[in-house]
Amino acid sequence: MIRISDLTLPLDHAAEAIDPAICAMLGIAPDRLLRVNMVRRGNDARKKSAIKLVYVFDVEVEDEAEVLARFPGHSHIRPAPDTAYRLPVVAPEGYAGLRPVVIGAGPCGLMAALILAEMGLKPIIIERGTAVRERTKDTWALWRRHQLSTESNVQFGEGGAGTFSDGKLYSRIKDPRHLSRKVLTEFVKAGAPDDILYEAHPHVGTFRLVTMVMSMREKIEQLGGEYRFQTRVRDFDIEGEGDARHLVGLHLVSTKDGSESYLPARHCVMALGHSSRDTFEVLHERGVFLESKPFAIGVRIEHPQSWIDTARFGQCAGNPILGAAAYAISHQASNGRAVYSFCMCPGGRVVAATSEEGRVVTNGMSQYSRAEFNANSGLVVTVDPGKDYPDEPLAGMAFQRQWESLAFTAGGGDYCAPGQKVSDFLAGRPSEGEFGAVVPSYKPGVKLTDLSLCLPPYVIEAIREALPVFGRQIPNYDHPDVVMTGVETRTSCPLRITRGKDFQSLNTRGLYPAGEGAGYAGGILSAAVDGIKVAEALGVEVLRG
Template sequence: MIRLTEIRLPLDHPPEALVADIVRRLDIAQDDLLAHTVFRRGYDARRRGAIMLVYTVDCTVRDEDAVLARLAGTPHVGPAPDTDYHFVMRDGAAFADRPGYRRPVVIGAGPCGLLAGLLLAQMGLRPLILERGKVVRERTVDTFALWRKSVLTPESNVQFGEGGAGTFSDGKLYSQVSDPRHYGRKVLHEFVKAGAPEEILYLSKPHIGTFRLVSMVEHIRAEIEALGGSYRFDTRVEDIVLATDADGMRRVAGLRLADGEEIAADHVVLAVGHSARDTFTMLHAHGVAMEAKPFSIGVRIEHPQSVIDAARFGPQAGNPLLGAADYRLVHHATNGRAVYSFCMCPGGTVVAATSEEGRVVTNGMSQYSRAERNANAGIVVGVTPEADYPGGPLAGIAFQRHWERQAFLAGGGDYRAPAQRVGDFLAGRPSTHLGAVEPSYRPGVTPTDLSACLPDFVVLAMREALAAFGRELNGFDMADAVLTGVETRTSSPLRIPRGPDGQCTNVAGLYPAGEGAGYAGGILSAAIDGIRVAEAVALTMAGRPVDG
């Protein structure tokens, strides 16, 4: 197969223009093009009014070797890489059938834990998945209770429960992680098998929306169980049981659950996400290697989607091939801080995303249609250990908690969030009312002064950035745009280092993985890391080398 990249065609091109461009680029007769599939389709909207579609296409042609030889060295033409997934093990049942077999245990049923569990099940290793929250449908009821009635269930919410943090989300599925083995492709294929739209396989910025994510998570569960894996919900891992090898190395021997039950385990994937603060505290108390890492904090901003569409797409706003416009903005502020847009949700809503009582946290989600009135995104500022939160690996959690608490108090102490008009924020005065942009956050917002809920350097950097973003994207700094705070759970505040064999550097058998352990930031990268770690577990169980 031959891959052609950078095929650029106008937004309104007729279907035959793509084939015409392929045969022209390959310099072959049309009859010699036997088949073609679009591997990726994106768009280039840098020139408003002249937006181009950009294709990557895989082609089957007559006498492929000769065509490739003739075009050797030509930019954007080459053999298509093998993006199929190749299992490192298929005969796990041979281990699993042995007497005394101890199944690998996965803690957490978020994207990382689910893909780790799925891969282990597909390899025949019959994993056990432990999830502190509830099955996804019950979890949905609890999550809505916070949004509609201000009732938080600390073990079942936007962060905790089947599907993990990404379930009530926009379901954006792109990532910038290096993926030389094309694990991302495997994830996308598994998602399609579970019910995601086929287009996620070729759109450059695919998304699923929250509604489908719920049933996809159920499909993945059904497959894992059909392959001999099993789940336990409402099952919080509260402690790890450690043993010491003859050479002095500590290793996992088991897990203690919240109800006191102990489960023997030699291979434990730790895919607990960034909000498992109690779990991190427990691991730290055991001396598990851990270091503070940078993350970002800030607020969510909301504009009418129509303002963003017009700013990005100009006269081509509303074209169904483009959908609701997104944006990605970065500003380096004069106080040395990087300010950037985070987890942008076109046509979506801002959601209450706390997992702890007495705190307010924002995030964003949308349906597949992205048809809600407002666009929202985090506008966040980088913070770093020691300079901003000195005191060791858990200091970032204390920092997050402090600002989440301030937001809770500023919102009125009943899970409403503090909010401010951009005009007021820029002028440094509290908002007493909101304007034309109606905030979507539920259970509601309290107009106030957000500077009480954020460090001064964050406020300063954001003020400067909003003005700069307004110059880049017309209307971005409109006075009635709404800021809702605070956005603190942008990524994990710590990292649990692991070796090339995927295991924790000072506890064998513990495989830190996904966002919580500092190896991912988003659904796709967390799922990719789940595959990586599942392979490490399988190879280690088989006594084969793990090449990292």
């Protein structure tokens, strides 16, 4: 196969135009083109009056060697890479060793469990929340009735935090082994749309993620995996000192009835997610090596999706191939803070994402269609340990909790979120009265107030400086009626469970920190890829070590 990249065609090109364009690029007659597979489709919208589609194809041609010989060293015509996934080890038939444990059933834990199951190691998956269907009901209870379940919500439960998000499946991670292809292929097998295999910025959306997660669970169970829902790790049984410290078991507690149990375990993938604060506290108490790391906090900002479509695509706005427009913007503020968009959700809504009582947290979500009225994005500012809070492993969590609690109070104390119009935010006055051209989507509701009540002064200062800058880049971004909703604090985990080259904890063998909660990923795809890497390392340790 030959990989052709950077093949451009007009936005409105006919499907029949692709094969001739490939033949022209390769300099071959049409009858020598045997098979075409689309690898990637993006767009170049720098010139809005003439938006182009940009393709990558893998093609099979007659006498491939002769064609490639005519393009030595060509950056856009080269042999297609081998993207097939191969397990590094497989357990022998009848293997009966101690089963590995995966804590967390988010994208990282899901892919780790799948790889371990495909190796024949029959993992046990521990998930403190409920199965995804029941979890959806629990999540809607907060959004519709102000009722929070602390163990089954946007953060906790089968599918992880990514289930109630835009379902974005792209990442900037380096991926020389094409592990992301393994992730996307498994998602398609589980019911995700085929276009995630080739769209430059693929996404799934919440409803499709729900059924996809269920299908992958069934596959893991068929391979011998076992799920234990509504089960939380209360403590880690660790023996030894120094280099001899190692995991021997897990103390479990049912989040349904409080009953306790013990699970012998020597190999455990910790795919905890960024909000498992009580588990981080236990790990710290047990002396597992943790370190603080930077993250970001801010607000969710909403605009009518039509404004973003027009700003991004001009007269081509509404084209079904382009879909709902997204954006990514950043600004280095004069106070030294970086301000940037985060987790942009076209055609979606802002959702309540707290996992703790008496706190308000916002996040963004959209369905596969991205057809809702508003676009939303996190608008966040960097914060750093040692500068904004003590450089201690758990200090970032305390910092997050402080502002989440203040947001709960500012929103009225019933899980409504505090909000403010941009005009009032820039003027330094509270918002009152009615919403204007932008009506916020957050449920259970938004209370107009002053966001300076629940964000640090340097964050407010940086966002105030950035808004007019972004307004010059995206018309109406700083429109007076645009609404910002607080607070966005869970951009990433505020700590790292540091691991070595063997993917195990620096000071406790048998613990395999993984994904976003360990500080090694950010988003669905990178977390899932990290889950594969950790599972591979665990499998090699068990079967070869």
